[in-house]
Amino acid sequence: MxxxxxxxxxxxxxxxxxxxxxxxxxxxxxxxxxxxxxxxxxxxxxxxxxxxxxxxxxxxxxxxxxxxxxxxxxxxxxxxxxxxxxxxxxxxxxxxxxxxxxxxxxxxxxxxxPRLLPGEEELIGQGVSWCGTCDGMFFRGKDVAVLSAWHGGIEEAEFLSRLCAKVDYYTMARHDLPAEHPFTLRDGKPLSLARENGKITVQTDISAEGYDGVFIFRPAxxxxxxxxxxxxxxxxxxxxxxxxxxxxxxxxxxxxxxxxxxxxxxxxxxxxxxxxxxxxxx
Ligand SMILES: Cc1cc2nc3c(=O)[nH]c(=O)nc-3n(C[C@H](O)[C@H](O)[C@H](O)COP(=O)(O)OP(=O)(O)OC[C@H]3O[C@@H](n4cnc5c(N)ncnc54)[C@H](O)[C@@H]3O)c2cc1C
Missing domain, CATH: 3.50.50.60 (FAD/NAD(P)-binding domain)
Incomplete structure (x- = not known):
């Protein structure tokens, strides 16, 4: 330190x-x-x-x-x-x-x-987080999505994979990913977030899926x-x-x-x- x-x-x-x-x-x-x-x-x-x-x-x-x-x-x-x-x-x-x-x-x-996703600001601290280290523990054993615009999201997703039952990784901007990783890489560009039936729905251009938590990482x-x-x-x-x-x-x-x-x-x-x-x- x-x-x-x-x-x-x-x-x-x-x-x-x-x-x-x-x-x-x-x-x-x-x-x-x-x-x-x-x-x-x-x-x-x-x-x-x-x-x-x-x-x-x-x-x-x-x-x-x-x-x-x-x-x-x-x-x-x-x-x-x-x-x-x-x-x-x-x-x-x-x-x-x-x-x-x-x-x-x-x-x-x-x-x-940083340009936020529709719904992001309202849900920060209520299921949506910008910091895996700070908030990962709240999602131990749960299903989370990582939405990342840069390589900094990879380390966070690896950390969350040690805590959470499921980690889906969505890319918001192109960046290289390691050949082997403990999370699931999902297709689709995230478009918005919404709270629905106690979950946070990640709406992409091809799908909509609900998670207990959503972590968002950008280089700013x-x-x-x-x-x-x-x-x-x-x-x-x-x-x-x-x-x-x-x-x-x-x-x-x-x-x-x-x-x-x-x-x-x-x-x-x-x-x-x-x-x-x-x-x-x-
Ligand atoms: C194409 C282009 C040409 C330009 N040409 C000129 C010119 O000819 N003459 C001129 O005077 N000005 C020019 N400018 C403007 C000039 O680049 C800016 O005014 C100047 O860089 C501002 O400096 P800064 O230190 O405030 O910010 P920046 O140069 O933007 O640097 C800020 C840095 O902080 C980093 N950062 C942001 N958030 C965090 C965080 N949370 N933690 C750690 N790091 C963080 C960013 O990644 C970034 O690298 C040009 C700009 C562009 C885009």
Whole structure:
């Protein structure tokens, strides 16, 4: 269980800039950098408006940013942050299957917004879950479905297969699956969820089947469900000029705070968030 002063969630320009400055301010830093392809910048073939790096590709820019932060001493864990809980003066964050304790948190998750299935939001906590580790025990010996948009769902489905009587795996977006797995791979693209006769029905384009529980895994988590109580304005996190959110020692930086969605703005905000965190923790 790594403990640190500052946990930074994200792996874009805002996160790496924040990590670098936080290390220069002598904070211990962990960066939760999910290994996925949802980062905006990796899609950019050529960037021409970031000073000092003319005609650079997004991938190359990210590689350089990350290396610099790691060389400065930031510890990187390749997992999606799934849930943050305040516990007295610290924050406990579930990253993959690890819990990270930190004194402060910077949200630098970019602007990617997971699109939920119809019925999903209403059923969260009532048979539908985004976390196998947190909620798997409630479904011991029962039938569950895993709906997954990325390879992170495989490990969760394997874990659930050790607890549950039956695990059906539906893919929501293409990803490679191991040749051998303990769950049943189902055809059909999930379209919606509904509660019917005490079960959760997974409606796909070719079938409808009822389960005791449904677990949904995507390479992104909506900010409001990541951290309960976090104020949002539409899809964005409102911050003041110090990048402070409505919660104590929680800061936000980059595209997740709103327009303009630009690298230079993300880097600047990451820098400010690190300075604010260092001041507040001193
Ligand atoms: C094709 C394209 C071209 C662009 N060209 C330019 C340009 O030329 N100039 C310019 O200034 N801007 C450009 N942009 C915009 C620029 O990419 C963004 O403004 C910038 O990347 C924002 O940085 P960020 O750190 O806020 O977020 P992002 O770069 O989106 O990074 C956020 C990262 O956090 C990760 N993440 C999300 N949730 C979690 C979680 N729960 N746990 C762990 N990790 C998580 C995501 O996977 C993602 O990798 C372009 C964007 C695109 C798509």
């Amino acid at each position: 790594p403990n640190c002063d500052l946990l930074i969630i994200g792996s874009g320009p805002a996160a790496w800039s924040c990590a670098l400055t936080a290390r220069q301010r002598d904070l211990s830093v962990v960066v939760a950098a999910a290994e996925s392809s949802t980062g905006w910048l990796q899609k950019a073939e050529r960037i021409d408006n970031y000073p000092g790096m003319p005609a650079v590709s997004g991938k190359e820019m990210l590689r350089v940013f990350r290396r610099q932060a790691e060389e400065a001493g930031a510890q990187v864990i390749p997992h999606l942050a799934r849930q943050i809980q305040p516990m007295g003066d610290i924050y406990m964050t579930l990253c993959g299957n690890d819990i990270i304790e930190s004194r402060a948190v910077v949200l630098a998750m970019g602007a990617a917004r 988590v909506a900010p409001g469900s990541l951290l309960p109580g976090l104020a949002l304005e539409g899809a964005f996190i409102p911050v003041d000029r110090r990048m402070v959110t409505n919660l104590p020692r929680v800061y936000a930086a980059g595209d997740c705070t709103g327009q303009p969605l630009q690298i230079a703005k993300a880097v600047g905000e990451g820098n400010i968030a690190a300075i604010s965190a260092a001041e507040d923790l001193a």
